Amino acid sequence: MNQAQIEHYRKKIVGSECFAKSLTGQRLLDYLVESTLRDESPKEYTIGAEVFSRKYKEGKEPNIRVYVHNLRKKLDEYYEGEGQVDQLRFRIPKGQYRIEFKEQKPDEETPLPSTLPPYRRYVFALLALCLVIGLGWLGWQFYSATTIPATIGQSLVWRSFLQSNKPTLLVIGDHYMFNAPLHTGRTGASRDFLINSDQDLDAYLKENPDKMNGIARTSHTYLTKQGPFSLFHLLPLFIQHGQSPQLRLASETTLDDLKNQNMVFIGSYKTLGKLSPIADRLLFDFDVKNITLRYNDRPSDSVITYQYDPWEKISRDYALVAFFMSENRQSYIFFLSNHDIGNIATTQYFSNAQKLAAFTEQLSPGSKGFKCLFEVKGMGRTDFSLELIRYEDWDTAMEGLW
Numbered sequence: 001m002n003q004a005q006i007e008h009y010r011k012k013i014v015g016s017e018c019f020a021k022s023l024t025g026q027r028l029l030d031y032l033v034e035s036t037l038r039d040e041s042p043k044e045y046t047i048g049a050e051v052f053s054r055k056y057k058e059g060k061e062p063n064i065r066v067y068v069h070n071l072r073k074k075l076d077e078y079y080e081g082e083g084q085v086d087q088l089r090f091r092i093p094k095g096q097y098r099i100e101f102k103e104q105k106p107d108e109e110t111p112l113p114s115t116l117p118p119y120r121r122y123v124f125a126l127l128a129l130c131l132v133i134g135l136g137w138l139g140w141q142f143y144s145a146t147t148i149p150a151t152i153g154q155s156l157v158w159r160s161f162l163q164s165n166k167p168t169l170l171v172i173g174d175h176y177m178f179n180a181p182l183h184t185g186r187t188g189a190s191r192d193f194l195i196n197s198d199q200d201l202d203a204y205l206k207e208n209p210d211k212m213n214g215i216a217r218t219s220h221t222y223l224t225k226q227g228p229f230s231l232f233h234l235l236p237l238f239i240q241h242g243q244s245p246q247l248r249l250a251s252e253t254t255l256d257d258l259k260n261q262n263m264v265f266i267g268s269y270k271t272l273g274k275l276s277p278i279a280d281r282l283l284f285d286f287d288v289k290n291i292t293l294r295y296n297d298r299p300s301d302s303v304i305t306y307q308y309d310p311w312e313k314i315s316r317d318y319a320l321v322a323f324f325m326s327e328n329r330q331s332y333i334f335f336l337s338n339h340d341i342g343n344i345a346t347t348q349y350f351s352n353a354q355k356l357a358a359f360t361e362q363l364s365p366g367s368k369g370f371k372c373l374f375e376v377k378g379m380g381r382t383d384f385s386l387e388l389i390r391y392e393d394w395d396t397a398m399e400g401l402w
Contacts, residue, residue, distance in 0.1 A: 003037060006101060009088045018078040025074050027051055028067055032092070036099040047097060063206045068097060070202070073216035151353050153241055155360050156367060157323055160331035161238070161262050168238065168245040170231070171253050171275070173267015174221035176200070181214050189220040194288055196270045221251050226340040230266045230347040237351060250275065262331045266343055269293070269320075269336050279334065281398060282322045282371060291338070293318050295373055299392050306373075308338060315384075317342035317376040321350070324369030325397045337376070345376045345386045362391060369394040 010033050013019060014026040031051045035042050042050075044064040072092045079089060091100040153162045161168050178201055180190040195201050198217060205212055238245050248257075250265070250273045258278075265275065269286035272279050283296035291308040295318075306318045319342030323333040335350075337343045349355050363370065372391040378384025 005088055006033065006037070009086055009090065012086070013075070013078060013083065013090065016078055016082045018074060018082060022074060024067060025071050028071050029075075029090070032071075032097060032099050033090070035097075036101075041096070041098050043097075063202065064097075065209070066202045066205050066212070068092060069205065069212050070198075070217060151357060152237060152351065155356055156363055157333065157350060157356065157360070158237060160325065161264070161333075162241040162243060164262055164331065166260065166262050166330060168243060168262040168264060169253070169257065170234075170245045170247050171250050171263060171265045171267070172223060172227045172231075172247070173250045173265070173271025173273075174223050174227075175268070175271060176251070177218055177220045177222060179216045179218045187214075189218055189222075191222070193270070196288065197273065221249065223249075224268070224340050226268075226337070226343040227266060229340070229344045230335065233344075233347040233351040234264065234266075258330070258332075260330075264333050264335075266335045266347065269338055272336075278332070279336075282320070282334065284320060286338070293320075293338070295320070295390060297390055297392065304390070315339055315341055315378050317345075319343060319346045319374045319376050320371070321346050321374070322369070322371040324394060327397045329397075339376075341378045341384050342374070342376045345378075345384050346374055349374075349386060359388075362393070364393050364395060367393050367395060368397050 010030070014029060019025055019029075028047075028051055031042075031047065047064050072094075075090060075092065079086070083089070087104050089102045089104060091102055092098070093100060152158055175191060176196045177189045177191050178195065179187055182188045182190070192204075195204055201215070201217065205215065235245075245264070250267055250271050254274050255277065258275075265272075270288055283298070285294045286292070287294070291310065293306040293308075295304045295306065296302075297304055308316070308318075317337050317339040319335070319337040321333070321335055323331070325331050335343045335346050337346070349359075370391065370393050373389055375387045375389050376384050
């Protein structure tokens, strides 16, 4: 092998779909390849200082062992898919911070991948999206039998979307998953309610280094019923008004995606992902560990705590709905809840002409938005009652989002 061949495959790896969203993985791989070619074996301190461009103190973030572990798993994932036929493979031996370059002889090469798509990598998200789109289409067929009242399209909430020349992004909150050993003895996608991002997983592995060999990141995510049921209520509003909103998962959405678009977000408090900085401006906090919503009520200048009871026979949810405009006249509405029934109930409420008309009577002339909280109770996911318990009107656009 020669340096040109190594450089060719390095570029192929960092440019792959597998590494596309892992900027940390790209930087770390580049650094380890370069240091290996210089015949160096860098220490954690050196990697922390040179790769992450900040002072590194042992035992503090960034945790280099976790990042190298994730990079090792990322390379395994790459060679299971896009890199199956690579004639040169990069390997990071355990306990080392350098790359081994192994040439694949013709008789050792992995057979060409099947012409069928590698469904395992995205099966959860793809199936969920198919369900979302299918139910949304059924919702449109159902609603098209009767005309949607024009008053909905003229309301303050929806006219800023339906009469806008800016596109609308429908973002569905998807839940974080990771690969871990299953009770069946095999490895599969798993869910921990306290782990909702790569950062949460890294922190867990840092505190539990003995779990590193069994747990790894995955591209799988999953959706709950609130996604398709909520779209069932909202999609017909857009379609009947000639709008074609884009559909995207929260895990695939960044703040930059919203700079020139309106957005409707539907998801759990735990699924905000990279959109959390905007949600932080809405003045609420959800404590995942204690299942508690802390709601900052500006009219009373107080913070009100709502505690969920996991043993309660009747499912109770506190669903937050916030609508606001930016200084660039973009519109955003968040439907947030902890359980499915919260968002199913509020999206149904805001797509009902009579209920929406009664709600908008509270808005002051020239209102730029609102924040409100509903208490939703139900025995199932569709049989529920809904009560407005908090409301505040906003008379100014939200500034400084970017």
